[in-house]
Amino acid sequence: MYTPVQLFSKYCITNNILEQIRCVSQLFFPQFSSDKYKVKRHDFSTVRTTDIDYFKSILGKDRILTDDQDVAPYNIDWIKNCRGNSQLVLKPSCTEEVSKILSYCNEKRLAVCPQGGNTGVVGGSVPVFDEIILNLSLMDKITSFDDLSGALVCEAGCILENLDKFAREHNMIMPLDLGAKGTCHIGGNVSTNAGGLRLLRYGNLHGSVLGIEAVKADGSVINCLKSLRKDNTGYHLKHLFIGSEGTLGVVTKVAIHCPVMPKAVTLGYFGVENFENILYLYSNAKSSLGEILSAFEMADCNSISHTVNNLKLQNPLAEYPFYVILETHGSDEIHDQEKLTRYLSTQMKNGLIVDGIVTAEPSKMQSIWTIRENIAAAGLVGTYLYAYDVSLPQKHYYEIIPKLRERLNSKVKMVCGFGHIGDGNIHINIIVPEFSEEVYSLIEPFIFEEVSKLNGSISAEHGVGFRKPQYLHYSKDPSALQLMRDIKQLMDPNGILNPYKVLP
Template sequence: MLNAVVKFVTKPLGFAQLRYASQGLPQLSSEKYNMSRKSFGSVESSDVNFFKSILGDDRVLTDEGDVQPYNVDWLQHCRGQSKVVLKPKTTQEVSKILSYCNQKKLAVCPQGGNTGLVGGSVPVFDEIVLHLGLMNKVLSLDEISGVLLCESGCILENLDSHAREHNFIMPLDLGAKGSCHIGGNVSTNAGGLRLLRYGNLHGSLLGIEAVKADGTIIDCLGTLKKDNTGYHLKHLFVGSEGTLGVVTKVAIHCPIMPKAVTLGYFGVESFENVLRLLKAAKLSLGEILSAFEMADFDAITTTTKNFKISNPISDYPFYVLIETHGSHEGHDSEKLNQFLEEQMASGLILDGTIASEPAKIQSIWGLRESIPSAGLRDGYVFKYDVSLPLQHFYRLVPQLRAKLGDRASVVYGYGHVGDGNIHINLTVPEYTKEIHSELEPYIFEEVSKLKGSISAEHGIGFSKRNYVQYSKDQSALHLMRELKQLMDPNGILNPYKVLPEVK
């Protein structure tokens, strides 16, 4: 649902919310968060004519109805006021656009699949949307090294399908894989479901091409696994969310496609037992362990209820999903079945099912991957993506249930226990500033106390920019500002994002 505008309402709305819901749109971010526009230029007809001279009429959108979907994030939390969407097809076109915008001091919001959770890919005011969806070519795939070279607008699922045709897979897998772009994945340093096995993008990314704010094309598009020549400039763009440059091409190392995939789905009594099960899985499954996911009762129940899908096992306080990637189906299934028998005997697993058939595997993964959007059917969802030490992984969920009480319809946690990344969802009947102010900065303060990170895999974007100090000290923030000033002195690239406002 790349550009869908959907509003699920179950209870009467306040006047302001009703006004926007009647239009099928959320409140403007600038109003909702009381923002002031920076002193950028405003787009005029002469600017539009220049963009059309580069892109042609069909790749410059100015009609309000055509532009509006690019102004709204998929969660319906943020809404910008852009009047222009540009759709380049080449790096050279991106370069010409940015060079012109930099001279005119026109702010630009780079946008890929727009699947983020922190408002990083939509404008706040009238920034020009630079949508990269037409830069979607796979340029090459080396069938010996597994190095895939592609443009940044390629959809992750399409890249994975292409890689599988050549006996490789993409090293990351996300619930949004059918919509998200690889450039956005790199720009937010996306983690995903199998980071436990294949690591994060800093390790898989071999090279990058990006365009700076002034139009300069930075060619760091190397394809070598080992290149220790000077500064690792490509990593400046990983996680920078389009604030330092626009990613246009990437080189990714793809692992060999596993010959055997086996999936276990288990019911567990307590989170303490989830952690014991993780330790047992590492010891018993070792090198074939590719994913270890957890979801609590409310996460699964909300999903099965709202999407009318079945839970393959009975109701339990916690559920664990364990996946293996290996080279021999019989061997891997035997190991996972033995693991199930041992842990049922120990009492860590109360019930479970194991699948090696693709259809059943897809069905179970579909249940897990549907969790992020399930709560949207019940009202407004506050979503938090944080990393915590494993002993504290689930601690915030009961704290938040107690804090909000019956003002929240449901509070649940799920995520990647294997790498310490939990997603916390709080569904309320409607957005209110009172509840928002109770949650933030409280959640980030608690995460900081527990020595965690306020952003695990979805970036900082717009919604977390004023809370970066809970995970980065002032010396780090000072260096980040210096890099921003060096690479984008006019501040035109994705303003109001990542870096906190200087007061």
């Protein structure tokens, strides 16, 4: 495994030196977020040798990173948009260690950036300045599992895909499925209230999470880890931490409800002429497929063709203006496949579907999902990606894409839209050769103003992070923003937890 510095050297030796220095430095060492977005550092202390000595007394020297080369990957988000300048990464392995670290940092006014799998797209999991990175990857143990109720209790650093594999061994599945499942942590999923591909069937994390253990800024541990489906005793404190992105406390353990694994999974992949037909298809799917409908995804031609071409994938359908991926989870494979095939035939006769396939073969389903799940990654191949995630009323779902194309015109390589029709969440990728202040100023705040006009939300499932706090007023009433500030002041009066994130 090459480090960023080794890759940089290898790349420069074999290619045009000046051009590759520019490209590779952008790839591995993007501009500091503080400079790029003109942010002023808050009045926090800086890490001293005495602080590092204290952390060594808790963690030992093997779970502390201070070397620039070792720390560098933790400072940069995966889409290479945000970059901090932390000099210290701490890797606790239990709640007690997190508690001691935060208690010390709160007393010394040392800012902390909690970090999981670092798969976010709004800069929430990387520092902005020199905040201490609290990486939870070593907290990856499953504490308990109840085969009868489906309640799984685990530490925050567990990788989502590993949890799903464990649940499947018990004839259950995780209620959450993301393209980043092989890397993202359940603690980060909960902290950002991640949505994913099958929210339509299994709901969001506010419904699936049964309990949470979290550590406040002062080191006190909040134990709300009961795994009951019903617990109607006062304030539902766990919900404070779901979606708070580490600004109110660091999630250390999660109790989550796992639904029964479907006996039959069937996938439909369709080519569609226009977006209006997608809305009709969704409406018909709800009535025709009912309780077995688990996912209803759309992607425009730019999204699919760019992904297929850049990542050398195979598209089983010809090129169409739009594509739909429809998945069912049921208990009878023959019944479900007949139901979906009948739906496909009916919609083709109606002219809503131009072409399509229905399959229950795992390899074929996986190849189709691979295209959908890698749309964002394809936008990073040799280019710079402005990635946005918003919610809109379904009837206005795609309207923002042609508006952006007209506004940005030849200044960008591509604007594409894809996402979860079932819950109104559209992802917008704007692809350019490299970061441009001119393009950035044309996108923001325009994109959020348009979302606000349509009564949408500036963030659907990726959180607010570092990139969106200044635009939160487009989605939140002043009274709600003030209450958020009041809660933050109560929970973290010194403001050490993930500063510069979420709140304006």
